[in-house]
Amino acid sequence: MIEHLIYYQFGFFAPNTHLQPKPDIIGRLLEAFKDKGFIPTTAQELQQIGPAIKTGLQLQFTSPNREWNLAFEPHRALLKKENVGGTGMGSPEDFCEEANEIFDRLLKVNPFTGTRLSYATKGLLPELNPAKLDEVNKRILNLLPFYTKYPPYQWTTRNVARFDVHLGEMTESLNVITDINRVQGTIARDVGPLSFDRIEIGFDINTYQENTTPRFTTNHVGLFLQEAIKQSQNVMVEIESKLNE
Structure with a gap:
């Protein structure tokens, strides 16, 4: 069971997602997301165009506490929810519902037709003692002598x-x-940082990258996220079973 969620992420790939940070589009998106409290901002980005590298600005919308971020990247609109200060992240189903609503509004303002969909999440399992941490690797891999x-x-x-x-x-x-990784690091919390040595689980579930046909609409966002969450939960059950042998 994931104890500390690091992030949820949903990507909607389409040729025309790289919206320019202009007043008209910012105004329409602010109106669409007015109950979300999103703040428009920009980030510098580098693009390879032939042999040259071009700098530009990437339009983003961020929640006041920076928990939510919607970025309009070249060829992808990316929604990410990050764990800020150790606060609760909600369930995958909660994220699915919110992402579905956000993209329903976005695609009414800018009707992209998607070529690919992706869902990713990462988190840490509960703390284990050093002996049990060593056992995890042996259970999932055939180690060299x-x-x-x-x-x-x-x-x-x-x-x-x-x-x-x-x-x-x-x-x-x-x-x-x-x-499935063993990692060391620090968790940021409101009460102070916490050092850890834990098992990290990450899922990246996406449609086949070679199929670039524009075909995904707002109707497919919820269907895809439900399928992705189901598959990640199925694998998670098997991971837990393996670790508890």
Whole structure:
């Protein structure tokens, strides 16, 4: 079970998502999101155009506490919810509902047709004692004799699978990427930073990158997120079962 969520993220890929930070578009988006309290801002970005690198400004909308951020990147509108100061993040279903609502409003203002959808999340499992942390690696990997003798204190694993799912009337190839890592770091909290040595779980679930046909509309956002959350939860159950053997 994830104890500390680091972020949720949803990406809507489309050719024309790179909105310019101009008064007319900012005004329309402010009106669409007026109950969200979003603040328009910009970030500098670098773009490779042939052999040249061009600098520009990227339009973003951010909540006052910086928990939510909606960025209009080249070829992708990216919504991210980050854990700010150790506050509660809500459930994946809560994020799905909010993302669906935000993109429903966004696509009414700017009717992008998407070529790809993605969902990602990352979090930390509850604290384990050092002996149990060493056991986790042995349970999910067939270690070399050297690392059986000298257990690694940092490690990463990544598994990628692809299979077909139904999103409404469409059949889509879905990539399911799972990262299981042992990491050390610091968690920012209102009461002060907390050092940790824990198992980190990350999911990146997205539609097949080679299919660049414009086909996704607002109707597919909720369907995709529900499928992505279901698949991540299925894998999470198997991870927990493996760790509890």
